[in-house]
Amino acid sequence: MIKVLRMEFVFNRRQLAITMAIFSIYFGWMANRIPSPRAFLVLTSLMIGLAIPFGILGREDKFKTASLVCSLPLRRSSVVLAKYAMSWITIGLALIYAIVLTAVLPFARIPLGEILNPKSLLISLAMISLLFSFILPFTTRFGLIGIIIFLVSTQVLGILLLVLGQILGPALNPLRMVIGTAENGIRFVLDHPSTSGFLLTLAASAVVLNAVSFFITRVLYARKEM
Amino acid sequence: MSNAIEIQGLRKEYHGFTLEDVSFRVPQGYIMGLIGPNGAGKTTVIKLIMNLIRRQAGEIKVFGLDNLRYEPEVKARIGFVYDTPRYPEDLRLKEIAAAIAPFYEGWDRSRFTALMEEFELPFKATFKKLSHGMRMKFSLAVALSHNADLILMDEPTAGLDPNFRFELIEKLRSIIQNEKKSVLFSSHITTDLERIADYITFIHRGRIVFSAAKDELLETWGVVKSAGDGIRPADIPGFRGYRRTDYNLEALTSDIATARRNLGPAAVYDKATLEDIMFFISKGTGHD
Amino acid sequence: MKIIVSNSSPDPIYEQITRQIKAQIINGELREANPLPSIRKLAQDLQISVITTKRAYEELEKEGFIDTVEGKGSFVAMQNKELLREKKMKLVEDKMTEAVEQAKFLGISFAELREMLTLLYKEKD
Numbered sequence: 105m106i107k108v109l110r111m112e113f114v115f116n117r118r119q120l121a122i123t124m125a126i127f128s129i130y131f132g133w134m135a136n137r138i139p140s141p142r143a144f145l146v147l148t149s150l151m152i153g154l155a156i157p158f159g160i161l162g163r164e165d166k167f168k169t170a171s172l173v174c175s176l177p178l179r180r181s182s183v184v185l186a187k188y189a190m191s192w193i194t195i196g197l198a199l200i201y202a203i204v205l206t207a208v209l210p211f212a213r214i215p216l217g218e219i220l221n222p223k224s225l226l227i228s229l230a231m232i233s234l235l236f237s238f239i240l241p242f243t244t245r246f247g248l249i250g251i252i253i254f255l256v257s258t259q260v261l262g263i264l265l266l267v268l269g270q271i272l273g274p275a276l277n278p279l280r281m282v283i284g285t286a287e288n289g290i291r292f293v294l295d296h297p298s299t300s301g302f303l304l305t306l307a308a309s310a311v312v313l314n315a316v317s318f319f320i321t322r323v324l325y326a327r328k329e330m
Numbered sequence: 331m332s333n334a335i336e337i338q339g340l341r342k343e344y345h346g347f348t349l350e351d352v353s354f355r356v357p358q359g360y361i362m363g364l365i366g367p368n369g370a371g372k373t374t375v376i377k378l379i380m381n382l383i384r385r386q387a388g389e390i391k392v393f394g395l396d397n398l399r400y401e402p403e404v405k406a407r408i409g410f411v412y413d414t415p416r417y418p419e420d421l422r423l424k425e426i427a428a429a430i431a432p433f434y435e436g437w438d439r440s441r442f443t444a445l446m447e448e449f450e451l452p453f454k455a456t457f458k459k460l461s462h463g464m465r466m467k468f469s470l471a472v473a474l475s476h477n478a479d480l481i482l483m484d485e486p487t488a489g490l491d492p493n494f495r496f497e498l499i500e501k502l503r504s505i506i507q508n509e510k511k512s513v514l515f516s517s518h519i520t521t522d523l524e525r526i527a528d529y530i531t532f533i534h535r536g537r538i539v540f541s542a543a544k545d546e547l548l549e550t551w552g553v554v555k556s557a558g559d560g561i562r563p564a565d566i567p568g569f570r571g572y573r574r575t576d577y578n579l580e581a582l583t584s585d586i587a588t589a590r591r592n593l594g595p596a597a598v599y600d601k602a603t604l605e606d607i608m609f610f611i612s613k614g615t616g617h618d
Numbered sequence: 619m620k621i622i623v624s625n626s627s628p629d630p631i632y633e634q635i636t637r638q639i640k641a642q643i644i645n646g647e648l649r650e651a652n653p654l655p656s657i658r659k660l661a662q663d664l665q666i667s668v669i670t671t672k673r674a675y676e677e678l679e680k681e682g683f684i685d686t687v688e689g690k691g692s693f694v695a696m697q698n699k700e701l702l703r704e705k706k707m708k709l710v711e712d713k714m715t716e717a718v719e720q721a722k723f724l725g726i727s728f729a730e731l732r733e734m735l736t737l738l739y740k741e742k743d
Contacts, residue, residue, distance in 0.1 A: 111430070174382055177402040329382070509658065546669075549631075
């Protein structure tokens, strides 16, 4: 396992470096611009959740090193496990990085306590898990092209909903309903009191999302033809 | 005698192409060449052995072990070279080797260094900067550096200069001095196979045409050439394909000795090269 | 041991090998118990397939010219004096048959042939 992890890190290190560089610019900018810790939390999590799988999987697809990796003496499931492990190590580092930047940068306007507490961290992890656990199996099955198609189709869907909303009138506007629901959902989670039950639920959902995602990706990767 | 590779009833379906009922064995200690026109299924067979693609039916055993159930154990003993080597472009050769080496127990660092020197590959160069030929050589250096019991290669000499091809062929010959080592490689450069192969397996349109010892093949097959239209293809014993021009008939036979006995001075009898065999069987108008 | 094989010869390669080794054994160039190269080494030196050298050695062993000992290699067999003499005779007999056939074909008489043989034999002394 260590061997595979090490190999994945070495193979992807340039991508990781670039991702970290982008993060520092982004976090720095956000820490300066966004006074609301909640917004910072949500945006950071979104960014990490999207960037990590893209950055890491995009490379393998681009250079097609999958045939090399799958010719080595290891099981495909080890490769998938290593991808998850590497991703989460990177996510952890990115989070620490974001927090440190916020603490250190002189122009940062977010009080550290607002983000460095269990509830905020767990919410962040849950959100990252939500994105990450969907994107990874999706990219495994459809490749980077699949992600692009997915993004494009969500845009298209958004436009359709917008048009539908114009037709149906403000009361039944589906796009607004979707966005409204999402907003309410996020707000609910952010406002929820920090009971241990709540924290536990957050942690559990993060774990479950990752576990299900892992099993699905493992099957998809095992079937992948190279 | 044990077999390095045993393939039985292999089947793989693609849109518009099917590999069907493929069976052959590579005995341990020998070199087998896989020949066939482009698209015949040679690369497919190799990918199936390495489980890069999934088979619909059939069995593949390497060193007596099922290649799916014992995937890591089997691959630990295989040195592979694909027709397009794929490694991370921005890494240096020494870094790529350092990342891969830990996976092989038998990794021999001094051997690898010696090969890199012999192939004139700079350790510090990035993979991106290498020409196709150098990429193949690097791939080869890695494959030959971990004491693999089976060397599996897909078109290893395509795009390489004749000097290097000669060296590679002789290198394979010295590997085989150890009767525990075996080689299977596909090539459309039939002259290389004529020099080095012990066995030849011919794949055409996804099916095995024959799998036989090379020397015996080249000794018993031949090309019958006759002028005019005195001899018809059907008259030729062991007939396997023909080509007719304005002046003559050229036919491939799998039994040149009998053909010579039967037809006598009515025709000229030539040795068949692997290229002849491939040509007549895949392109010669009319077969049995 | 000197062996030359040719791809352009009409004879199969294994036959070229067996013929040359037999000749060398019969005329004493290869003595009894002389070790032979392993089939793989011979294949490498001649740049031919191991299957062919293996076949050649198997033929030679079958005809009693060599012995193969598991783990040790192949050696020129102890030649039965009678058998060896017979083999030597056969070698010359084959050559003579060739000469006789040629002579008949060209219309050279038995007397002329015998005279030729006598002269040649005396010359080579």
